[in-house]
Amino acid sequence: MSILKIEGVTKTYANHVALDNVSFEIPKGCIFGLLGPNGAGKTSLIRIITQITGADSGKIFFKGERLKPDHIKDIGYLPEERGLYKKMKVGEQLLYLTQLKGLSKSDATARIKAWVDRFEIREWLGKNIEDLSKGMQQKVQFIATVLHEPALIILDEPFSGFDPINANLIKDEILRLRDNGATIIFSTHRMESVEELCDNIALINRAQKVLDGPVKEIKDTYKTDTFQVIGNGRLLITSPDFQVMEQHDNHGVFRANIRLLNNTTPNDLLRYLIQRVEIHSFIELVPSINDIFIQKVKETHHV
Amino acid sequence: MSKVWLIIQREYLTRVRKKSFIIMTLLTPILLAAFMILPGLLITMSGDTETVMVLDESGLFEDKLQDKEDLKFIPLAGSLEQAKMAYQETDYTALLYIPEMSIDNPQGITLYGKKNTSLQTQVRLENTLEKEIENQRFLASGLDRETLDKIEANVKLNTINLSDEGERDNNAIITSIAGVAGAVIIYFFIFMYGVQIMRGVIEEKTSRIVEVMISSVKPFQLMMGKIMGIAAVGLTQFLLWIVLSFIAVTAVSAAFGIDAAPSPAAQFAAGQAAAQGEEESTATATVDNPAGENEVANTISDVKRSFANLNIALIFGCFLFYFLGGYLLYGSLFGAIGAAVDNETDTQQFMMPITIPLIIAFIMSYSVVLKNPDGPVAFWMSIIPLTSPIVMMVRVPFGVPAWELLLSMALLIAGFIFTTWIASRIYRVGILMYGKKINYKELSKWLFYRV
Numbered sequence: 166m167s168i169l170k171i172e173g174v175t176k177t178y179a180n181h182v183a184l185d186n187v188s189f190e191i192p193k194g195c196i197f198g199l200l201g202p203n204g205a206g207k208t209s210l211i212r213i214i215t216q217i218t219g220a221d222s223g224k225i226f227f228k229g230e231r232l233k234p235d236h237i238k239d240i241g242y243l244p245e246e247r248g249l250y251k252k253m254k255v256g257e258q259l260l261y262l263t264q265l266k267g268l269s270k271s272d273a274t275a276r277i278k279a280w281v282d283r284f285e286i287r288e289w290l291g292k293n294i295e296d297l298s299k300g301m302q303q304k305v306q307f308i309a310t311v312l313h314e315p316a317l318i319i320l321d322e323p324f325s326g327f328d329p330i331n332a333n334l335i336k337d338e339i340l341r342l343r344d345n346g347a348t349i350i351f352s353t354h355r356m357e358s359v360e361e362l363c364d365n366i367a368l369i370n371r372a373q374k375v376l377d378g379p380v381k382e383i384k385d386t387y388k389t390d391t392f393q394v395i396g397n398g399r400l401l402i403t404s405p406d407f408q409v410m411e412q413h414d415n416h417g418v419f420r421a422n423i424r425l426l427n428n429t430t431p432n433d434l435l436r437y438l439i440q441r442v443e444i445h446s447f448i449e450l451v452p453s454i455n456d457i458f459i460q461k462v463k464e465t466h467h468v
Numbered sequence: 469m470s471k472v473w474l475i476i477q478r479e480y481l482t483r484v485r486k487k488s489f490i491i492m493t494l495l496t497p498i499l500l501a502a503f504m505i506l507p508g509l510l511i512t513m514s515g516d517t518e519t520v521m522v523l524d525e526s527g528l529f530e531d532k533l534q535d536k537e538d539l540k541f542i543p544l545a546g547s548l549e550q551a552k553m554a555y556q557e558t559d560y561t562a563l564l565y566i567p568e569m570s571i572d573n574p575q576g577i578t579l580y581g582k583k584n585t586s587l588q589t590q591v592r593l594e595n596t597l598e599k600e601i602e603n604q605r606f607l608a609s610g611l612d613r614e615t616l617d618k619i620e621a622n623v624k625l626n627t628i629n630l631s632d633e634g635e636r637d638n639n640a641i642i643t644s645i646a647g648v649a650g651a652v653i654i655y656f657f658i659f660m661y662g663v664q665i666m667r668g669v670i671e672e673k674t675s676r677i678v679e680v681m682i683s684s685v686k687p688f689q690l691m692m693g694k695i696m697g698i699a700a701v702g703l704t705q706f707l708l709w710i711v712l713s714f715i716a717v718t719a720v721s722a723a724f725g726i727d728a729a730p731s732p733a734a735q736f737a738a739g740q741a742a743a744q745g746e747e748e749s750t751a752t753a754t755v756d757n758p759a760g761e762n763e764v765a766n767t768i769s770d771v772k773r774s775f776a777n778l779n780i781a782l783i784f785g786c787f788l789f790y791f792l793g794g795y796l797l798y799g800s801l802f803g804a805i806g807a808a809v810d811n812e813t814d815t816q817q818f819m820m821p822i823t824i825p826l827i828i829a830f831i832m833s834y835s836v837v838l839k840n841p842d843g844p845v846a847f848w849m850s851i852i853p854l855t856s857p858i859v860m861m862v863r864v865p866f867g868v869p870a871w872e873l874l875l876s877m878a879l880l881i882a883g884f885i886f887t888t889w890i891a892s893r894i895y896r897v898g899i900l901m902y903g904k905k906i907n908y909k910e911l912s913k914w915l916f917y918r919v
Contacts (some may be wrong), residue, residue: 179913215683217900234686242683246902248676253482264474265684309680 167226168193168317168348169214174223176209183209185372186223191350191365196343198359198380199352200454201369207352208245210369211319214350215242228316238267241315245322245352247306249294255305256290259312266313273312280308284334300331307335311342318342319350324358336362356454368458375461380454387457390425391450392434398442407434422450471685472693479668479697484704493708500709501716518589519560523551525568532600539592555580564593571604644838644865650787651861653706655830658794658857661702662802662822666815668694669806669899678899687896691807692888695799699792786864789877794857797884798822800891807891807898808906829855833862841866851876853883890915 167190176184184206191197199207212218214225216237225232227239249258256277263273281287284304294302303326311318323339324332339362343349351359360380367377376383391410394400400419402409406429412421419442425434431449438444452460483489519540522533525548533541541564544551548565555563563580577597579590606616669691672678681690805818829849837846841863850860850868856876860868897914898906 179917212900217679217682237684240683242680244676244679244683246676246679248678248680250482250677251671251675253478261474261478262680262684265471265681306680 166193167191168228169350170224170226171210171214172224172226174210174213174220174225176206176213176218176220182372184213184220187369187372187374188223189367189374189377191348193348194343194346195364196339196349196351196359196362198356198363198366198454199350199369200356200359200366200458201354203354205354205369206372207354207369208321211242211321211350211352214317215240215319238313239316241310241313241318243307243310243318243320243323245325247303247326249302249306249309251295252293254290255286255292255294255297258294259305259309262309263312266315268313276312276314277308280312284308299326300328303327304331304335307338311338311347315347317348317350319352321352322355323351323353356458360454366454368454368461370458370462370465373465375465376457383454383457384451387452387460389450389452391422392425392431393420393422393446393448393450394434394438394444395420395446396438396442396444400438400442402437404437407437472689472696475685475690475693476697476700479694480700480704483664483698483701489701489705493705494712496709497712497716500713501720504717505720519558520589520593521551521555521558521560521563522566523548523563524566526566526570528569528571528604529566529597529600533596539589552580556582561589566597571601571608574601644862646783647862647865648833648838650783650790650864651830651833651858654787654791654794654857654861655826657702657706657791658798658826659823661698661795662798664698664701665695665799666802666806667812668698669803669895670809670812670815673807673899673902674811682899687899688892691800691803691892691895695796695803699795699799702795783865786873787861790857790861790880793853793877793880793884797853797857797880797887798826800884800888804891804894804898807895808901808911809898810902814906825854826858829858833859837862847872851879853880856880893917 169191171190172188174184174187175182187206187210199210201207209218213220214232216232216234227236230236253261259277259280260270260273263276264270268276277290281290286301286304289297289301289305294305297305307323310320318339320339323335327335339349351363353359363380365377365379366383368375396419397417398419399414399417400412400421402421402423406425406427408424408426410422410424412419423434425431431447435444435447518538519542521542521544522529523544523546524530530543533543535541542560544554544563546554551563551565559582561581565578565580567576567578569575569577574597579593606612672681672690678690685693801822805815805822808818809815832845832849832855836843837849837859840846846859846863849855850863850872857880860873860876864873893915894911897917904910
């Protein structure tokens with residue numbers, strides 16, 4: 166079941182098209198990567214989903230209903246441009262932002278307590294935001310985003326500004342939220358950073374969706390049956406079933422990328438190689454999302 | 469609506485808790501009290517030992533000018549020139565010269581002073597002399613003072629304006645003061661708190677909280693919440709100022725034992741009352757004199773009645789209306805400016821068209837409207853919403869036909885609905901726009917953007 170369904174959304178600004186007939190679905194309970202280079206239209210799409218702006222045409226369904234103002238309380242949004250009221254205390258700020266999402270004061274207070282205990286930041290509550298380090302502010306903002314326990318959490322460039330330790334902490338929290346039933350949208354132009362986390366992705370380029378679906382399926386579609394082999398000996402492939410894409414020899418050590426042809430299997434290749442050379446490593450070369458993106462963009466350009 | 473309420477609360481509480489707000493709120497009444505008390509204090513200080521030299525060539529007042537607690541007379545002899553010389557060598561308050569004259573035609577009495585003699589002293593001397601001349605005339609006609617006191621009736625007319633245009637004669641000063649004071653307060657509050665709205669919006673933009681906010685609330689709610697929250701701050705400050713000023717002035721006057729606000733009218737009244745009171749007490753030689761106290765009470769109630777004639781309810785009602793109306797009209801425009809720019813230095817070019825009508829209204833109030841409150845300039849400026857909050861406030865105490873007032877109010881309401889609409893169109897586009905140099909052409913396009 167999809168939590169969010171985007172149907173033919175188009176958005177035009179005065180002098181350019183930000184989104185051109187974009188459609189895809191986001192399944193419930195997954196981590197969804199909204200990927201694309203800067204200026205592709207990701208933020209425009211997010212602003213339409215968060216109802217900051219409206220689409221010129223197209224429909225969006227949230228939990229099967231047309232998107233409406235009431236859904237705001239079920240969506241959490243961490244914008245790329247982070248910001249909090251600098252001269253406001255952490256506790257008051259969290260309370261304020263959560264109440265604006267429609268929570269009662271007592272509920273909000275109870276949840277704030279739970280979150281500050283988990284992040285061990287109780288002593289920050291009475292501090293002004295401007296007295297916190299940038300990383301601390303990011304943590305506070307992350308809490309503010311998820312405090313009202315939204316069904317859909319939208320994170321725009323979530324890891325920018327975090328050091329590796331805190332980035333891992335946030336990653337764990339995101340996985341925990343997902344396991345608790347939330348759906349998470351990652352929006353980023355650094356595709357490699359979220360590849361491992363995402364269950365599904367949509368690629369956007371120049372206002373258009375170029376690709377979407379489960380990461381595994383996409384990778385299966387784009388894999389080329391190519392394997393990287395490293396070993397000792399002189400490798401010379403003569404079989405018509407295997408094509409050498411690339412080969413380097415260095416003092417008796419070789420590294421070769423070999424593609425399977427004519428419906429041969431990796432085992433066929435292994436058998437063939439074992440008779441000739443000593444194998445140290447045998448890995449399937451799976452295209453990264455980045456590679457797929459570049460390939461896809463090139464394709465669409467040629468058309 | 470509850471979201472707007474939350475925003476109002478935040479805007480209100482964060483501002484009211486600021487140190488600058490608390491200091492401003494406390495300091496202003498203290499300064500005000502100081503300004504009101506200080507002249508009075510100085511007068512009484514210098515007036516403690518007011519001594520007047522008297523050169524009486526007529527001989528009419530010989531031994532009649534009796535020393536009082538804070539007013540001493542020193543009789544002189546010789547020519548006027550000698551008296552002047554003698555006076556120059558002293559540091560006495562004044563030299564009273566009474567030339568040769570008959571009691572039927574008391575002309576040519578002159579008061580010489582080194583500096584301007586206070587109105588209070590002047591009136592007091594005049595009254596003393598008048599009384600004495602009257603006394604002597606009565607004696608000449610066979611009446612003594614005591615008999616006279618018994619038959620004397622004290623009638624004061626209450627002046628009430630019947631015509632719509634108003635025959636504003638003796639209330640003119642107080643009328644002008646009430647109107648201008650209201651206009652000045654409105655002018656300053658629009659500026660002070662309008663700029664606060666603008667700063668608040670810029671702060672939200674620069675701290676980048678705005679995108680988080682408008683994923684929870686509509687831009688219009690955010691803008692209105694801010695405008696209303698700051699209006700509440702303004703009203704709070706205003707009310708605190710009134711209360712605290714009252715307390716401060718009362719406390720200081722009690723501590724120093726002097727009258728505050730020595731306005732010319734009050735000084736005049738005080739001088740007259742003091743002179744009459746003293747006269748009576750010396751004449752009847754009793755300390756506790758009901759007649760004298762009545763005089764004082766009457767004079768004070770006169771001033772009070774002048775205020776009452778102004779129709780306090782109408783003026784105060786108009787003040788609140790134009791205060792809020794003007795603030796809302798300009799406040800939303802200030803908010804729009806804040807949304808259109810990235811930082812405060814860029815606000816200048818957009819501030820101009822907003823500040824100019826305000827400043828013109830303010831200047832015209834003094835130069836034209838006050839002199840001719842029913843003239844065409846006053847009429848038009850009090851009808852046009854951009855200037856009406858200030859100009860109409862000046863006009864109201866003089867009496868304005870009901871239809872003009874209603875038209876002006878209706879247009880002000882229409883005006884602020886219109887400016888709020890414009891502002892909200894600019895605001896919703898502007899708050900998400902960064903790093904773009906904005907000009908008027910761009911702004912006018914924003915009005916018709918679909919968001």
